[in-house]
Amino acid sequence: MTTTSPLAATAETTADPPTRLSRRDATPRRGRRHHLAVAGFLAPFLTVFAAFYLVPIGYAIYQSFLKVERDGTFGPARQVFAGLDQYATVVRSNDFWDSFVNVSQFFVLSIPLQLGFALVFALVLDSPFLRGASFFRLAFFAPYAVPGVIAALMWGFMYSPQLSPFPAVAERLDLLGPTWVMFAMVNVVNWVYTGYNMLILYSALQAVPAEVIEAATMDGAGQLRIAWSIKIPHILPALVLTGIFSIIGTLQLFNEPQVFRGISSAVSSKFSPNMVVYATSNVPDYHLAAAFSVVLALLTCVLSFLFLKLAQRRAFQ
Amino acid sequence: MSRSIWRHGLGALAASGVLLGSAACSGGSGGDSDPDATAGACEPAKDGEKVTLTFTSWVPGMQETVDLWNSQNPDIQVDYKEVVGGNDGTYQSYSNQIKAGKTPDIGMVEFDNLPTFRLQDGLANVGSCEPVVEAKDEYVDWAISQTSFGEQDAVYGIPMDIGPMALYYRKDLFDKAGIPVPATWDEYYEAAKKIKAEGARIGDFPTDQPAWFTAMAWQNGASWFSNDGDTWQVSLTDDKTQQVADYWQKLIDEDLVNTTPGLSDVQWQALNTGEEWSIIGAAWTTKLLESSAPDTAGKWAVAPMPQWEAGGNAAGNWGGSTAVVFKDSEHPYEAAQFATWAFGDMEALTLNNKNGGQYPATVEGQESLPALTEGLPFYGDQEVWGVFAEASAGVDPSFQWGPTMTQTYSDLADGIGRAVNGDGTLSDALQTAQEKTVESMKAQSLTVAE
Structure with a gap:
């Protein structure tokens, strides 16, 4: 899912069905040379995909079924098969499940707002009345060009009462205290990703057929009505896509809380699932860290899949 | 141009293959090496x-x-x-x-x-x-x-x-306010109250520096880890540590110290602007303070760490x-x-x-x-290193570290973070760190005495 580029995915969903059918008919007749060509074109991708994706995943799964054994205080470690021992520890780990509670709260606070703004910005950019659309498109998207760690550092400086250029605001709000620090981080993430999601939605809007909009205009629909009844239903698949990206992104939250740990005492070293994995591999307890990773990956898949099913039932009926 | 990209790509691919291969090989054989191989073979x-x-x-x-x-x-x-x-x-x-x-x-x-x-x-x-x-x-x-x-x-x-430790303090501000340099922790507490009355803070309780807190406990003669060759003892909650935890809890509760991350831009800014009047630091803090609080040059001095017993010379090591x-x-x-x-x-x-x-x-x-x-101009030409030589002589030699210190520190820091934000106490933080350390050591297949 993550390897599909957003633009390709939206293009595919809006592609003409007949073309696709005829393409499928043509394939079996081409014969061997065709297969060789396909293999040749796919090889570079598959090699890298296997080396940097499948092999590490396999290695992590393998590691998660091992544990360490040793004799005495500093006896050399032996790796032995442990069955599901590490997974039992994962199930019992409060840190791990607490971190899911944290990112769930983060998701609720962050994603509706983020996608809402992204949608509004995209619709505004797409409206015929806006001047300088290309400038605003770039301006909204620009924060995404700032690396996540840099963005977190920058906002962190602004939040800190001692360092902020707006000390009065920062002091009054205590944005790095236990109550507000979650909102403070949500704001950083939204600042970075709203423009990114906007761009996905905006490109989907470009594929809305002009005839449909023209017809609606002829029928006397205003811009708001067109946006609500034509554009938004048309780009629902793209919205679902941004939703899935958001689920994956939130579950993999790492940069922002990790940076904020350096300026706020209210962010624990196990705030997000990824930070739990990181802290565990720092011990270093590679086998438990591997088990955490595998469970995190599975849960991410399950949640994305459930969301997709749920959304499809509503969006594509 | 395109050719060189191609070659780079191949090189990277080959290199990664080598890395993966070697990682996979050594993963299995790591435990089999002869423990005596290095001893006596130098x-x-x-x-x-x-x-x-x-x-x-x-x-x-x-x-x-x-x-x-x-x-x-x-x-x-x-x-x-x-x-x-x-x-x-x-x-x-x-x-x-x-x-x-x-x-x-x-x-x-x-x-x-x-x-x-x-x-x-x-x-x-x-x-x-x-x-x-x-x-x-x-x-x-x-x-x-x-x-x-x-x-x-x-x-x-x-x-x-x-990193033997000492008290770095703003001599000018202490003198002006007529506050004596604290020689004991009781005096430090009294000084903290007076400094708060002046609208500043005596210093920071660094929330993300568990090693600093450890050094405080070390100074008081705490013993967190010991092992007799087979079995580990873990006692992060011994009386000496408890005393240190209760002391700092009191200062935190009464808002006498700041609770920001230590050695951070936030703390340097507070020291540079005179919002904090002192820092309990190690020998290596000397140069760090000099470069991080440049506006206060010449106004600092260094004194031995405050003592738990008047007249003592115990120091922590950070x-x-x-x-x-x-x-x-x-x-x-x-x-x-x-x-x-x-x-x-x-x-x-x-x-x-x-x-x-x-x-x-x-x-x-x-x-x-x-x-x-030499005397250091930043510290009013004081020969500060002499203070650290004395501190070094006062470090308890029996203190031992645990085998999963990264984990102990991270759990201790998390607990301290919760405590300074009103969720539990430093004592709770030590209790949690104790439990998690034992758990983590067992996961490493170590024998831990209960």
């Missing part, structure tokens, strides 16, 4: 053989020390690489490198993390290497004894520098490092030779102090290094 390279050693550390300006060595030792060249601080990522790299069998010859490991790497069986015992045997007596007792883990004649790290020789090094003899020189030779120590602010771990270095007998 021989110099054959005559005429040129040795190249790799060395990584995060001491600022260490390159200059290495350059000096390289110019004097054409047959033993050291290839130096500066890396980020241990807990900022280098320790994780070391762990990965040990697993993959790709360590440098020499690395930098702080005292508190030494057992972690010993546990991974990543360190060579250089106790039998001739250069170490010769230099062993020159180090401060407690520093060299921390590197043996109770094993006869073992040395798993060559002390680089130590940080300090060793140069370790990794087990996979093919030249432990030369590595030990370099390390004992780089952290024992007077010329090298002078460079380390000038560039990296390191406070030497050798008695001779502490007593007679010319740079350490």
Whole structure:
């Protein structure tokens, strides 16, 4: 899912069905040379995909079924098969499940707002009345060009009462205290990703057929009505896509809380699932860290899949 | 153009294949190596053989020390690489490198993390290497004894520098307000109240520096870890530690200290603007404070750490490092030779102090290094290093570190973070860290006494 580029995915969903059918008919007749060509074109991708994706995943799964054994205080470690021992520890780990509670709260606070703004910005950019659309498109998207760690550092400086250029605001709000620090981080993430999601939605809007909009205009629909009844239903698949990206992104939250740990005492070293994995591999307890990773990956898949099913039932009926 | 991209791509692919392959191979064989292989096998390279050693550390300006060595030792060249601080990522790299069998010859490991790497069986015992045997007596007792883990004649790290602690304070502000420099923790508490009345704070309780809190407990004679060869004892909640925790809890509850991350921009800013009047720091804080609070030059002074018992001379130790020789090094003899020189030779120590602010771990270095007998203008020309020499003599030599210190620290820091934000107390933080440490040690298949 993550390897599909957003633009390709939206293009595919809006592609003409007949073309696709005829393409499928043509394939079996081409014969061997065709297969060789396909293999040749796919090889570079598959090699890298296997080396940097499948092999590490396999290695992590393998590691998660091992544990360490040793004799005495500093006896050399032996790796032995442990069955599901590490997974039992994962199930019992409060840190791990607490971190899911944290990112769930983060998701609720962050994603509706983020996608809402992204949608509004995209619709505004797409409206015929806006001047300088290309400038605003770039301006909204620009924060995404700032690396996540840099963005977190920058906002962190602004939040800190001692360092902020707006000390009065920062002091009054205590944005790095236990109550507000979650909102403070949500704001950083939204600042970075709203423009990114906007761009996905905006490109989907470009594929809305002009005839449909023209017809609606002829029928006397205003811009708001067109946006609500034509554009938004048309780009629902793209919205679902941004939703899935958001689920994956939130579950993999790492940069922002990790940076904020350096300026706020209210962010624990196990705030997000990824930070739990990181802290565990720092011990270093590679086998438990591997088990955490595998469970995190599975849960991410399950949640994305459930969301997709749920959304499809509503969006594509 | 496109051709060179192609070639680069292939190169990268090949390299990654090699890496993966070697990681997979060594993953299985790591535990099988003969434990006696390195002991007693510390021989110099054959005559005429040129040795190249790799060395990584995060001491600022260490390159200059290495350059000096390289110019004097054409047959033993050291290839130096500066890396980020241990807990900022280098320790994780070391762990990965040990697993993959790709360590440098020499690395930098702080005292508190030494057992972690010993546990991974990543360190060579250089106790039998001739250069170490010769230099062993020159180090401060407690520093060299921390590197043996109770094993006869073992040395798993060559002390680089130590971090005996003292109280850095704004002499001008204390004088002006008529507050005496606190010699005991009771006096520190009284001073904190008066400074709060002046609209400032005496200092910071660094929420993200569990090693600092550990040093506070160390000063009071706490004993967190011990082992008798088979079984570990863990007691993060002993009486001495409890007393320290209750004391700081009181200061936090009464809002007498700030609770921001330590050694952070936030704290430096507070010190630079006079919002905080003091910092309990280590010897290496001297240079750091100088560069981080430049507006306050000349206004500082250094006094011994406040005492639990009036008239005492106990000090904590915060940080300090060793140069370790990794087990996979093919030249432990030369590595030990370099390390004992780089952290024992007077010329090298002078460079380390000038560039990296390191406070030497050798008695001779502490007593007679010319740079350490000078007054420092930033501290009103006070001879501050003398204070640290005294502190070094007051560090309890019996303190031992646990084998999963990274985890202990991270759980302790999390608990401290909760405590200063009103969720539990420092005492709770210690209790949780205790439980999680025992759990984590058991996961490493260690025997822990309940």
